[in-house]
Amino acid sequence: MTALIDTLSWVLLTLGGLSVLIGGIGALRMPDLYTRMHAASVTDSMGAILVLVGIMLQAGWSLATIKLIAILLFLLLTSPTSSYALASAALLAGTRPYAEAQQDEEETT
Amino acid sequence: MIVIFGLFLLTLLVITAIAIVRTNNLFVAVMLMGIASLLIAANFFLLDAADVALTEAAVGAGISTVLFLSALALTSERERAKSSNRLLSFTVVAAAALIIIYATFDKPRFGDPEAPVQTHVAPWYLEKTPEYIDIPNVVTAVLGSFRGYDTLGEVFVVFTAGIGVLFLLGGGVAAGSLPQEKINEGLRHHLIPRVVGRVLIPFILLFGLYVQFHGEYGPGGGFQAGAIIAASVILFALLEGEKRALSVVPERALLGLIACGPLLYGGVGLAGIVLGGNFLDYSVLSSDPVKGQQLGILLIEAGVGLSVTGVLLAIFHAFAARGR
Numbered sequence: 440m441t442a443l444i445d446t447l448s449w450v451l452l453t454l455g456g457l458s459v460l461i462g463g464i465g466a467l468r469m470p471d472l473y474t475r476m477h478a479a480s481v482t483d484s485m486g487a488i489l490v491l492v493g494i495m496l497q498a499g500w501s502l503a504t505i506k507l508i509a510i511l512l513f514l515l516l517t518s519p520t521s522s523y524a525l526a527s528a529a530l531l532a533g534t535r536p537y538a539e540a541q542q543d544e545e546e547t548t
Numbered sequence: 549m550i551v552i553f554g555l556f557l558l559t560l561l562v563i564t565a566i567a568i569v570r571t572n573n574l575f576v577a578v579m580l581m582g583i584a585s586l587l588i589a590a591n592f593f594l595l596d597a598a599d600v601a602l603t604e605a606a607v608g609a610g611i612s613t614v615l616f617l618s619a620l621a622l623t624s625e626r627e628r629a630k631s632s633n634r635l636l637s638f639t640v641v642a643a644a645a646l647i648i649i650y651a652t653f654d655k656p657r658f659g660d661p662e663a664p665v666q667t668h669v670a671p672w673y674l675e676k677t678p679e680y681i682d683i684p685n686v687v688t689a690v691l692g693s694f695r696g697y698d699t700l701g702e703v704f705v706v707f708t709a710g711i712g713v714l715f716l717l718g719g720g721v722a723a724g725s726l727p728q729e730k731i732n733e734g735l736r737h738h739l740i741p742r743v744v745g746r747v748l749i750p751f752i753l754l755f756g757l758y759v760q761f762h763g764e765y766g767p768g769g770g771f772q773a774g775a776i777i778a779a780s781v782i783l784f785a786l787l788e789g790e791k792r793a794l795s796v797v798p799e800r801a802l803l804g805l806i807a808c809g810p811l812l813y814g815g816v817g818l819a820g821i822v823l824g825g826n827f828l829d830y831s832v833l834s835s836d837p838v839k840g841q842q843l844g845i846l847l848i849e850a851g852v853g854l855s856v857t858g859v860l861l862a863i864f865h866a867f868a869a870r871g872r
Contacts, residue, residue, distance in 0.1 A: 513748075520744040527738065 774856025809855020
Protein backbone atom coordinates (compact mmCIF):
# COMPACT_ATOMS: atom_id res chain seq x y z
CA MET A 440 0.00 0.00 0.00
CA THR A 441 2.75 2.43 0.95
CA ALA A 442 4.59 1.57 -2.26
CA LEU A 443 1.46 2.37 -4.27
CA ILE A 444 0.96 5.70 -2.47
CA ASP A 445 4.64 6.55 -2.92
CA THR A 446 4.53 5.80 -6.63
CA LEU A 447 1.33 7.81 -7.09
CA SER A 448 2.79 10.69 -5.14
CA TRP A 449 6.02 10.70 -7.15
CA VAL A 450 4.05 10.57 -10.42
CA LEU A 451 1.99 13.56 -9.30
CA LEU A 452 5.07 15.47 -8.13
CA THR A 453 6.88 14.82 -11.42
CA LEU A 454 3.88 15.86 -13.48
CA GLY A 455 3.55 18.95 -11.31
CA GLY A 456 7.20 19.80 -11.81
CA LEU A 457 6.74 19.30 -15.54
CA SER A 458 3.77 21.68 -15.53
CA VAL A 459 5.86 24.32 -13.76
CA LEU A 460 8.64 23.83 -16.31
CA ILE A 461 6.20 24.12 -19.23
CA GLY A 462 4.72 27.23 -17.66
CA GLY A 463 8.17 28.74 -17.29
CA ILE A 464 9.13 27.97 -20.90
CA GLY A 465 5.82 29.39 -22.08
CA ALA A 466 6.26 32.56 -20.05
CA LEU A 467 9.62 33.10 -21.73
CA ARG A 468 8.64 32.13 -25.29
CA MET A 469 5.17 33.60 -25.78
CA PRO A 470 4.92 36.84 -27.79
CA ASP A 471 2.96 39.22 -25.54
CA LEU A 472 1.74 39.73 -21.98
CA TYR A 473 -1.63 37.99 -22.34
CA THR A 474 -0.30 34.84 -23.95
CA ARG A 475 2.54 34.78 -21.41
CA MET A 476 0.01 34.96 -18.61
CA HIS A 477 -1.89 32.16 -20.27
CA ALA A 478 1.26 30.02 -20.26
CA ALA A 479 2.19 30.98 -16.72
CA SER A 480 -1.27 30.02 -15.49
CA VAL A 481 -0.27 26.39 -16.07
CA THR A 482 2.10 26.86 -13.13
CA ASP A 483 -0.64 28.32 -10.94
CA SER A 484 -3.27 25.72 -11.72
CA MET A 485 -1.91 22.32 -12.73
CA GLY A 486 1.52 22.84 -11.15
CA ALA A 487 0.17 23.87 -7.77
CA ILE A 488 -2.58 21.24 -7.69
CA LEU A 489 -0.36 18.32 -8.73
CA VAL A 490 2.56 19.23 -6.45
CA LEU A 491 0.36 19.90 -3.42
CA VAL A 492 -1.69 16.72 -3.89
CA GLY A 493 1.58 14.83 -4.30
CA ILE A 494 2.86 16.22 -0.98
CA MET A 495 -0.52 15.48 0.65
CA LEU A 496 -0.13 11.80 -0.28
CA GLN A 497 3.29 11.86 1.38
CA ALA A 498 1.91 13.54 4.51
CA GLY A 499 -0.95 11.08 4.98
CA TRP A 500 -3.84 11.88 7.30
CA SER A 501 -2.33 14.53 9.53
CA LEU A 502 -2.45 18.19 10.40
CA ALA A 503 0.00 18.85 7.56
CA THR A 504 -2.59 17.63 5.02
CA ILE A 505 -5.21 20.03 6.38
CA LYS A 506 -2.69 22.88 6.10
CA LEU A 507 -1.85 21.81 2.52
CA ILE A 508 -5.56 21.77 1.65
CA ALA A 509 -5.85 25.29 3.06
CA ILE A 510 -2.85 26.41 0.96
CA LEU A 511 -4.37 24.80 -2.14
CA LEU A 512 -7.72 26.52 -1.56
CA PHE A 513 -5.93 29.83 -1.03
CA LEU A 514 -3.94 29.42 -4.25
CA LEU A 515 -7.00 28.35 -6.25
CA LEU A 516 -8.81 31.47 -5.06
CA THR A 517 -6.03 34.01 -5.35
CA SER A 518 -4.09 33.08 -8.50
CA PRO A 519 -7.01 33.47 -10.96
CA THR A 520 -7.94 36.70 -9.20
CA SER A 521 -4.44 38.12 -9.49
CA SER A 522 -4.28 37.01 -13.13
CA TYR A 523 -7.56 38.81 -13.74
CA ALA A 524 -6.31 41.95 -11.97
CA LEU A 525 -3.04 41.88 -13.93
CA ALA A 526 -4.71 41.38 -17.32
CA SER A 527 -7.34 44.01 -16.62
CA ALA A 528 -4.68 46.50 -15.46
CA ALA A 529 -2.65 45.82 -18.61
CA LEU A 530 -5.72 46.33 -20.82
CA LEU A 531 -6.56 49.58 -19.01
CA ALA A 532 -2.95 50.73 -19.41
CA GLY A 533 -3.27 50.21 -23.16
CA THR A 534 -1.40 46.97 -23.80
CA ARG A 535 -3.03 45.40 -26.86
CA PRO A 536 -3.29 41.66 -27.42
CA TYR A 537 -0.72 40.31 -29.91
CA ALA A 538 -3.15 39.13 -32.59
CA GLU A 539 -5.02 42.43 -32.63
CA ALA A 540 -1.81 44.44 -32.84
CA GLN A 541 -0.62 42.25 -35.73
CA GLN A 542 -3.89 42.75 -37.60
CA ASP A 543 -3.62 46.52 -37.24
CA GLU A 544 -0.08 46.41 -38.54
CA GLU A 545 -1.18 44.49 -41.63
CA GLU A 546 -3.97 46.96 -42.30
CA THR A 547 -1.65 49.96 -42.09
CA THR A 548 0.97 48.42 -44.41
CA MET B 549 20.81 17.98 -0.11
CA ILE B 550 20.20 21.10 1.96
CA VAL B 551 23.55 22.48 0.79
CA ILE B 552 22.55 21.98 -2.85
CA PHE B 553 19.18 23.69 -2.32
CA GLY B 554 20.89 26.48 -0.41
CA LEU B 555 23.45 27.02 -3.15
CA PHE B 556 20.68 27.01 -5.76
CA LEU B 557 18.68 29.64 -3.87
CA LEU B 558 21.76 31.77 -3.22
CA THR B 559 22.71 31.62 -6.93
CA LEU B 560 19.22 32.79 -7.82
CA LEU B 561 19.63 35.52 -5.20
CA VAL B 562 22.85 36.74 -6.79
CA ILE B 563 21.21 36.75 -10.23
CA THR B 564 18.28 38.74 -8.82
CA ALA B 565 20.64 41.21 -7.14
CA ILE B 566 22.52 41.79 -10.40
CA ALA B 567 19.21 42.24 -12.21
CA ILE B 568 18.10 44.81 -9.61
CA VAL B 569 21.30 46.80 -10.13
CA ARG B 570 21.14 46.59 -13.91
CA THR B 571 17.51 47.55 -14.52
CA ASN B 572 16.66 51.23 -14.64
CA ASN B 573 12.94 50.65 -14.50
CA LEU B 574 12.16 51.16 -10.82
CA PHE B 575 8.92 49.20 -10.99
CA VAL B 576 10.84 46.15 -12.19
CA ALA B 577 13.43 46.76 -9.45
CA VAL B 578 10.71 46.74 -6.76
CA MET B 579 9.27 43.47 -8.07
CA LEU B 580 12.75 41.92 -8.17
CA MET B 581 13.37 43.03 -4.60
CA GLY B 582 10.20 41.20 -3.59
CA ILE B 583 11.54 38.09 -5.32
CA ALA B 584 14.91 38.53 -3.58
CA SER B 585 13.14 38.71 -0.19
CA LEU B 586 11.19 35.55 -0.97
CA LEU B 587 14.41 33.75 -1.94
CA ILE B 588 16.09 34.83 1.31
CA ALA B 589 13.01 33.68 3.22
CA ALA B 590 13.18 30.26 1.54
CA ASN B 591 16.85 30.08 2.43
CA PHE B 592 16.16 30.96 6.08
CA PHE B 593 13.52 28.26 6.15
CA LEU B 594 15.99 25.79 4.72
CA LEU B 595 18.30 26.61 7.63
CA ASP B 596 15.43 25.89 10.08
CA ALA B 597 14.99 29.56 10.99
CA ALA B 598 11.21 29.49 10.53
CA ASP B 599 10.55 32.61 12.61
CA VAL B 600 12.96 34.76 10.58
CA ALA B 601 11.67 33.24 7.33
CA LEU B 602 8.11 34.19 8.25
CA THR B 603 9.19 37.75 9.09
CA GLU B 604 11.17 38.10 5.88
CA ALA B 605 8.29 36.77 3.76
CA ALA B 606 5.65 38.93 5.44
CA VAL B 607 7.66 42.15 5.72
CA GLY B 608 10.23 41.90 2.93
CA ALA B 609 8.22 40.30 0.17
CA GLY B 610 4.79 41.50 1.24
CA ILE B 611 4.52 44.84 2.97
CA SER B 612 7.70 46.55 1.79
CA THR B 613 6.82 45.80 -1.85
CA VAL B 614 3.46 47.51 -1.32
CA LEU B 615 5.13 50.46 0.42
CA PHE B 616 7.76 50.77 -2.34
CA LEU B 617 4.99 50.70 -4.96
CA SER B 618 3.05 53.42 -3.19
CA ALA B 619 6.27 55.45 -2.97
CA LEU B 620 6.82 54.86 -6.69
CA ALA B 621 3.36 56.24 -7.42
CA LEU B 622 4.71 59.58 -6.16
CA THR B 623 7.81 59.57 -8.34
CA SER B 624 8.71 58.54 -11.85
CA GLU B 625 9.02 54.94 -12.91
CA ARG B 626 12.41 55.42 -14.58
CA GLU B 627 15.74 55.82 -12.87
CA ARG B 628 17.48 59.13 -13.52
CA ALA B 629 20.41 59.00 -15.93
CA LYS B 630 23.55 57.55 -14.39
CA SER B 631 25.95 59.88 -12.65
CA SER B 632 29.38 60.20 -14.22
CA ASN B 633 31.27 59.03 -11.15
CA ARG B 634 30.92 55.32 -11.80
CA LEU B 635 34.60 54.52 -11.32
CA LEU B 636 34.56 55.84 -7.76
CA SER B 637 31.43 53.86 -6.81
CA PHE B 638 32.88 50.74 -8.42
CA THR B 639 36.10 51.12 -6.41
CA VAL B 640 34.19 51.60 -3.15
CA VAL B 641 31.98 48.56 -3.80
CA ALA B 642 34.93 46.41 -4.86
CA ALA B 643 36.93 47.39 -1.77
CA ALA B 644 34.00 46.64 0.53
CA ALA B 645 33.40 43.31 -1.22
CA LEU B 646 37.06 42.32 -0.85
CA ILE B 647 37.02 43.15 2.88
CA ILE B 648 33.83 41.12 3.37
CA ILE B 649 35.21 38.16 1.40
CA TYR B 650 38.43 38.35 3.46
CA ALA B 651 36.35 38.37 6.65
CA THR B 652 34.49 35.22 5.61
CA PHE B 653 37.78 33.24 5.83
CA ASP B 654 37.52 33.59 9.62
CA LYS B 655 34.01 32.22 9.71
CA PRO B 656 33.45 28.68 11.02
CA ARG B 657 32.51 25.92 8.61
CA PHE B 658 28.79 25.60 7.71
CA GLY B 659 27.10 23.68 10.53
CA ASP B 660 30.28 23.45 12.63
CA PRO B 661 29.28 22.22 16.12
CA GLU B 662 32.32 23.98 17.63
CA ALA B 663 31.30 27.38 16.24
CA PRO B 664 30.91 30.12 18.88
CA VAL B 665 27.24 30.52 17.98
CA GLN B 666 26.60 26.90 18.98
CA THR B 667 28.72 26.93 22.16
CA HIS B 668 28.31 30.42 23.66
CA VAL B 669 24.80 31.07 25.09
CA ALA B 670 22.62 28.98 22.78
CA PRO B 671 22.95 25.74 24.81
CA TRP B 672 22.03 27.63 27.96
CA TYR B 673 18.88 29.03 26.29
CA LEU B 674 17.92 25.59 24.99
CA GLU B 675 18.50 24.00 28.39
CA LYS B 676 16.87 26.63 30.59
CA THR B 677 13.82 27.62 28.51
CA PRO B 678 11.69 24.64 29.66
CA GLU B 679 12.65 25.35 33.26
CA TYR B 680 12.20 29.14 33.36
CA ILE B 681 9.51 29.82 30.77
CA ASP B 682 8.13 26.44 29.69
CA ILE B 683 7.17 27.26 26.11
CA PRO B 684 8.13 25.08 23.16
CA ASN B 685 9.40 27.87 20.86
CA VAL B 686 12.81 28.86 22.21
CA VAL B 687 13.06 31.68 19.66
CA THR B 688 10.11 33.44 21.27
CA ALA B 689 11.59 32.85 24.72
CA VAL B 690 14.91 34.40 23.66
CA LEU B 691 13.24 37.25 21.81
CA GLY B 692 10.66 38.09 24.43
CA SER B 693 12.29 37.33 27.71
CA PHE B 694 16.04 36.55 27.70
CA ARG B 695 16.68 39.29 25.17
CA GLY B 696 13.76 41.52 26.14
CA TYR B 697 15.90 44.67 26.03
CA ASP B 698 16.86 44.07 22.39
CA THR B 699 13.26 43.58 21.37
CA LEU B 700 12.27 46.71 23.29
CA GLY B 701 14.90 48.53 21.23
CA GLU B 702 13.44 47.09 18.03
CA VAL B 703 9.96 48.25 18.97
CA PHE B 704 11.33 51.74 19.51
CA VAL B 705 13.09 51.58 16.13
CA VAL B 706 9.77 50.71 14.47
CA PHE B 707 8.06 53.46 16.48
CA THR B 708 10.69 56.06 15.54
CA ALA B 709 10.62 55.04 11.87
CA GLY B 710 6.84 55.38 11.86
CA ILE B 711 6.74 58.86 13.36
CA GLY B 712 9.69 59.87 11.16
CA VAL B 713 7.82 58.94 7.98
CA LEU B 714 4.66 60.62 9.23
CA PHE B 715 6.59 63.85 9.89
CA LEU B 716 8.24 63.75 6.46
CA LEU B 717 5.00 63.09 4.60
CA GLY B 718 3.05 65.81 6.33
CA GLY B 719 1.28 64.15 9.19
CA GLY B 720 -0.42 61.20 7.58
CA VAL B 721 -3.88 61.60 6.17
CA ALA B 722 -4.61 65.03 7.62
CA ALA B 723 -4.38 66.59 4.16
CA GLY B 724 -8.07 66.43 3.37
CA SER B 725 -7.75 67.14 -0.34
CA LEU B 726 -8.88 64.10 -2.27
CA PRO B 727 -9.63 65.43 -5.75
CA GLN B 728 -9.17 62.29 -7.78
CA GLU B 729 -12.24 60.49 -6.60
CA LYS B 730 -11.71 57.77 -9.16
CA ILE B 731 -8.41 56.54 -7.74
CA ASN B 732 -9.84 56.90 -4.28
CA GLU B 733 -12.50 54.35 -5.03
CA GLY B 734 -9.97 51.58 -5.35
CA LEU B 735 -11.08 48.56 -7.33
CA ARG B 736 -14.69 48.90 -6.31
CA HIS B 737 -15.94 48.44 -9.84
CA HIS B 738 -13.95 45.28 -10.41
CA LEU B 739 -16.23 42.54 -9.22
CA ILE B 740 -13.85 39.56 -9.10
CA PRO B 741 -11.03 40.99 -6.94
CA ARG B 742 -13.62 42.57 -4.67
CA VAL B 743 -15.57 39.38 -4.07
CA VAL B 744 -12.45 37.26 -3.59
CA GLY B 745 -10.91 39.92 -1.35
CA ARG B 746 -14.02 40.03 0.81
CA VAL B 747 -13.87 36.26 1.18
CA LEU B 748 -10.16 36.28 2.03
CA ILE B 749 -9.77 39.29 4.36
CA PRO B 750 -11.42 37.65 7.41
CA PHE B 751 -9.21 34.60 6.97
CA ILE B 752 -6.07 36.72 6.62
CA LEU B 753 -7.03 38.54 9.84
CA LEU B 754 -7.65 35.23 11.55
CA PHE B 755 -4.28 33.93 10.37
CA GLY B 756 -2.66 37.11 11.68
CA LEU B 757 -4.19 36.53 15.11
CA TYR B 758 -3.07 32.89 14.97
CA VAL B 759 0.49 33.95 14.21
CA GLN B 760 0.30 36.51 17.03
CA PHE B 761 -0.93 34.20 19.76
CA HIS B 762 0.67 31.00 18.56
CA GLY B 763 4.12 32.55 18.67
CA GLU B 764 4.95 30.73 21.88
CA TYR B 765 4.26 27.34 20.33
CA GLY B 766 5.32 27.72 16.71
CA PRO B 767 6.97 30.20 14.40
CA GLY B 768 5.39 33.59 14.75
CA GLY B 769 4.98 36.53 17.03
CA GLY B 770 4.18 40.19 17.08
CA PHE B 771 6.34 41.35 14.17
CA GLN B 772 4.98 38.81 11.70
CA ALA B 773 1.40 39.13 12.92
CA GLY B 774 1.54 42.91 12.70
CA ALA B 775 2.68 42.71 9.08
CA ILE B 776 -0.04 40.17 8.19
CA ILE B 777 -2.83 42.15 9.86
CA ALA B 778 -1.61 45.36 8.23
CA ALA B 779 -1.55 43.52 4.88
CA SER B 780 -5.21 42.55 5.24
CA VAL B 781 -6.22 46.15 5.95
CA ILE B 782 -4.08 47.39 3.04
CA LEU B 783 -5.83 44.82 0.81
CA PHE B 784 -9.14 46.24 2.01
CA ALA B 785 -7.91 49.76 1.20
CA LEU B 786 -6.86 48.69 -2.29
CA LEU B 787 -10.20 47.02 -2.97
CA GLU B 788 -12.64 49.42 -1.35
CA GLY B 789 -10.69 52.66 -1.50
CA GLU B 790 -8.79 54.73 1.03
CA LYS B 791 -11.83 56.41 2.48
CA ARG B 792 -13.61 53.27 3.55
CA ALA B 793 -10.42 51.79 4.93
CA LEU B 794 -9.93 54.93 6.98
CA SER B 795 -13.48 54.72 8.27
CA VAL B 796 -12.77 51.17 9.42
CA VAL B 797 -9.45 52.01 11.10
CA PRO B 798 -9.42 55.80 11.54
CA GLU B 799 -6.23 57.82 11.67
CA ARG B 800 -6.56 58.54 15.36
CA ALA B 801 -6.79 54.81 16.08
CA LEU B 802 -3.65 54.28 14.01
CA LEU B 803 -1.70 56.87 16.00
CA GLY B 804 -3.01 55.21 19.15
CA LEU B 805 -1.82 51.81 17.91
CA ILE B 806 1.65 53.20 17.13
CA ALA B 807 1.98 54.60 20.64
CA CYS B 808 0.36 51.56 22.23
CA GLY B 809 3.22 49.18 21.44
CA PRO B 810 6.11 50.95 23.21
CA LEU B 811 3.75 51.99 26.04
CA LEU B 812 2.54 48.44 26.64
CA TYR B 813 6.06 47.03 26.35
CA GLY B 814 7.58 49.66 28.61
CA GLY B 815 4.63 49.37 30.97
CA VAL B 816 5.22 45.64 31.40
CA GLY B 817 8.86 46.44 32.11
CA LEU B 818 7.97 49.05 34.71
CA ALA B 819 5.40 46.73 36.25
CA GLY B 820 8.31 44.38 36.88
CA ILE B 821 10.07 47.12 38.89
CA VAL B 822 6.90 48.06 40.79
CA LEU B 823 6.30 44.45 41.77
CA GLY B 824 9.83 44.18 43.13
CA GLY B 825 11.84 42.69 40.28
CA ASN B 826 14.12 44.14 37.64
CA PHE B 827 13.07 46.06 34.53
CA LEU B 828 11.53 43.59 32.05
CA ASP B 829 11.71 40.80 34.62
CA TYR B 830 8.40 39.05 34.01
CA SER B 831 8.80 36.47 36.76
CA VAL B 832 7.22 38.77 39.35
CA LEU B 833 4.06 39.40 37.27
CA SER B 834 2.39 36.31 38.69
CA SER B 835 2.76 34.27 41.86
CA ASP B 836 4.25 31.47 39.75
CA PRO B 837 7.44 32.76 38.02
CA VAL B 838 6.90 30.53 34.97
CA LYS B 839 3.33 31.78 34.54
CA GLY B 840 4.61 35.32 35.01
CA GLN B 841 7.15 34.85 32.22
CA GLN B 842 4.45 33.51 29.89
CA LEU B 843 2.13 36.42 30.74
CA GLY B 844 4.92 38.92 30.15
CA ILE B 845 5.82 37.44 26.75
CA LEU B 846 2.14 37.42 25.73
CA LEU B 847 1.78 41.10 26.69
CA ILE B 848 4.95 42.34 25.04
CA GLU B 849 4.18 40.37 21.86
CA ALA B 850 0.76 42.01 21.81
CA GLY B 851 2.48 45.38 22.14
CA VAL B 852 4.85 44.57 19.28
CA GLY B 853 1.95 43.42 17.08
CA LEU B 854 -0.12 46.55 17.74
CA SER B 855 2.79 48.87 17.09
CA VAL B 856 3.88 47.16 13.85
CA THR B 857 0.30 47.13 12.52
CA GLY B 858 -0.14 50.80 13.34
CA VAL B 859 3.17 51.91 11.85
CA LEU B 860 2.75 49.97 8.60
CA LEU B 861 -0.82 51.17 8.08
CA ALA B 862 0.05 54.77 8.92
CA ILE B 863 2.96 54.72 6.44
CA PHE B 864 0.72 53.22 3.76
CA HIS B 865 -2.00 55.84 4.31
CA ALA B 866 0.58 58.62 4.40
CA PHE B 867 1.93 57.58 0.98
CA ALA B 868 -1.57 57.13 -0.42
CA ALA B 869 -2.79 60.52 0.84
CA ARG B 870 0.32 62.16 -0.58
CA GLY B 871 -0.40 60.75 -4.02
CA ARG B 872 -3.74 62.49 -4.34
